[in-house]
Structures are given as structure tokens and as C-alpha cells.
Amino acid sequence: MDYIQAIILGIIEGLTEFLPVSSTGHLIIGSSLLGIDPNDQFVQLFNVAIQLGTILSVVVLYFKRFFKSLDFYYKLFVAFIPAVVLGLLFNKQIEAFLGNVTIVAICLLLGGIVLLFVEKLFKNPTLDNADNVPYPSAFKIGIWQCLAMIPGVSRSAASIIGGMQQKLTKKAAAEFSFFLAVPTMFGATAKKLYDFYKQGLVISSHEWGILGVGNLVGFIVAIIAIKSFIGFVTKHGFKAFGIYRIVVGLVILILIFSGHSLQMV
Template sequence: MNFLQALILAIIEGLTEFLPVSSTGHMIIGSSVMGIASDPFVKLFTICIQLGAILSVVVLYFKRFFKSINFYIKLIVAFIPAAIFGVLLSDKIDAMLESPLTVGISLVVGGVILLFVDKWFNNPTINEEPEINYLTALKIGFFQCLAMIPGVSRSGASIVGGMSQKLSRKVAAEFSFFLAVPTMFAATGKKLLDFYKDGHTISTEQMQILAFGNIVAFIVALLAIKSFIGYLNKNGFKIFGWYRIIVGLVIIALLLSGHELSII
């Protein structure tokens, strides 16, 4: 992996991490097109740069993270399902990360759901984050686990989960952002540990690429979050649903026609 490839993947991450379109799925496709998807360091990179994007949440919502202990307890409760299933299903998740077909199918299925989610959950009763109780947080955490399937979208799964629990679109999206912080810290830590356990090491150049990728993802994500919240409040999820369906069908068609989604 070189710096140009890192730049491309980091921009993809920053733009898609908080959209319900699957940042991991897009990075899998991006790395496959560039012919680097099977490289162990690239797999590490695609997980670790999500941390840079997630840190933009802490910056943009700085006051929320120092408001109350109850806020942190809810995040921990919501994080528990991902922590458990992430450990239990680690090997299967890693295997799916190399499958563009899984991404394509997940994009289509998730897209169909997004076309109708605004109609299904159109009577919210929770309009502020403090109104979320522990049981609701836990249920949202289980929805987030669906994103362990590449292409599902962590933000999409947790936002839909929040809306199913009577959260408004805005509150569901923001809680999804907050929940990403402990989730991605843990995912990054585990991926680094597994990387070293498998006998790999990180060179000085790779450290520089990781740092570069996180900085780019952080900057791009800062711009993407505000735009997404504003658009979501006014227009809902339909455009994201159609986008997922189109991209997913293109991926599936290319794969079924014999294309390997690789330029080398």
C-alpha cells in the first residue's frame, strides 16, 4: 500500500463512515479495485482509520462527552453486544471482509430497507438523547451487531435500530455517532492485537501511512457529519437506499459476469 492508495481509502472512509451506506463495504470494494484487498496491512488499515473518522464525533460533540456519567453508561450498555459477538465471530468476520459478493448483497438488502424505514418508524417519541434508557440503548447495540456483515453499515444498522425504538431520525443518528466511539476504539485495539499475534509487524512507512490515513479520514468526516444530519432531517433515507441498491447490483453483476474487481 502506498500513500495514494491510503489517501483514496481514507477519503472513502471519511465520507461514508456516518452515512448508512457501509464504509467498510466501500473500502473493501476500493481496495479490491486497487488490487490490495488481501494484504494483511490493508485489512488493518481499513479498520484503524475508522478511529480517525470517529474522533471527529468527539470534536463536534465535545460538550456531550462531558455532560453526565449516565451518558457513558448508556454507551457501555449499547456497546456490550458488539464486544461479545465481535470476539465470538472474529474469524468469520475476517473471512467476510474479503468478499465483494457479500458486500454487494448486503448493500442491496440494506438499500431496500432504507426505502421504507421512514414510513415504518414515523412516530418518534424520543427527541433528546437523555430520554434514551438503558434497555433502549442495549437494543440499539444488538442492531449495531448486524454491521459485522460487510456492506450492512454500522451507522445504518444502529440508526434504524434507534428509530425502531421510537428515536427521532436526528437523535438516532447522533446516538449512532456516539456509540461508534467505544465500538471503533475496541475494534482498532483488537485488530492491532490480532495483527501482531499473527506474526506481522508494522514498518516505519506503514506507521506513517496509518497516521496519514487517520488524519485524512478525520478531516473528511468532520465535513461529512454536519452535512448528513442536515440532509437527513429534511429528506430522510430514500436517496441512500437507492444508492445502495444501484451500487450493490452493479457489484453483483460484475462478479457474476466474471470480473474480479481488481486492476492487477
């Protein structure tokens, strides 16, 4: 992987991490189009560790919320528990899915269909403040988030839909999804780094530079994406994202089944 590829993937990560379109799916597709070897250990680490930049963007934008009360952290921890448990139990199965463009395309398509109708499914929200999410609701949102362990589902989409199912408004559900991303992505990155070093692998100075550039680009782009997303989804809802997912999913499936070499594993 070179610096230009890291910048491109950083832009993809920053744009898609907090939108309900699957950042992992887009990174897999982007890596495929760039001709990056999906079986390279550093590439697999990069696609997870690049999330650190986007984590920082949430902390910067919502700085005061993260220092409001300990109750805020307790709720995030409760919502984080399902991902920890299922992630540890099914780590090998999850790793096996990563890099499979066909699975990504199918999940993008199906998730897009869900987003077209999600606002009709979950009407009459009663909670407009992400800080006031009850503990049982936080845990249930965390369970919804676990659907994103399948590449192409979208962590953001799963947790936002989970929030709406728990009677949160679109804005509150989106914000809780942002907050929940911090422990979830930090935990995933820490686990990936641990596994990387456990295999006796070492990150070279060049690779540290690649990670730094990717995270910096992701951080800058994510700040812009978060600000834009909240305003857009509050006013227009999720249909545009649903249509986008359907189109991308169909295009990728057509390319794959017409013989183009997008399949990575």
C-alpha cells in the same frame, strides 16, 4: 499500499463511516478497484485502524456532549456490550466475510431496500434527544448494531434503524449512532492491533506513515460528512441513501457476474 491509495481510502472512510451506506463495504470495493491485496496483514489492519480518525471527528464535533455526565458513558457502554460479546464469539466467521465483494454487494442491495421503507415502518417517534435514551433501548440499539458485522450492512444504518425502532427521531437516532461509533470502533481497532502484534508482526515506519495519512484524511472528510448528513437526513430522510445502495449493489453484482475481477476472496 502507497500514500495515494491511503488518501483515497481515507476519503472513502470519512465519507461513508457515518452514512448508512457501509464504510467497510466501500473500503473493500475501493481496495479491490485499487488492486490492493486483501490478504496482506497490514491492509487488513489499515481497513480497521483507519476508523480512529473518524472517531476523533465525533469527539471534536460533540465535545461538550462527551463531558456532560457519566450517565452518557454508561449508556454507551450498555449499547456496546452486544458487539463485544458477539465480536469475540464469532471473530473467525466475521474475518472470513471480510473481503468478499459479493456479500458486500448483496447486503448493500438489501439494506437499500430497507432504507426506502424505514420511515414508514417506524412512525411517530417520541424521543428527540440522544442523551435521554433509556438503558433498555440503548442495549437494543447495540443489538441492531451487531448486524453490521456482516460487511455491506453498515454499522451506521443498523444502529440508526435500531434507534428509530426504539422511537428516536431521525436526528436523535443518527446522533446516538455517532456516539456509539466511538467505543465500537476503538474496541475493534484495539482488537485488530492486538491480533496483529500477537502474530509477531511489526508495523514499519512507512506503514505508520500510511496509517497517519489515512486517519488524517478520514478525520477531515468525516467532519464535513457528519455536518452534512444530520441536516440532509432531517430534511429529506433516507430514501436517497437507499437508492444509492441499490444502484451500487446492482452495479457490483453485474460486474462480478459478467466476469470482471472484483472478487477479492
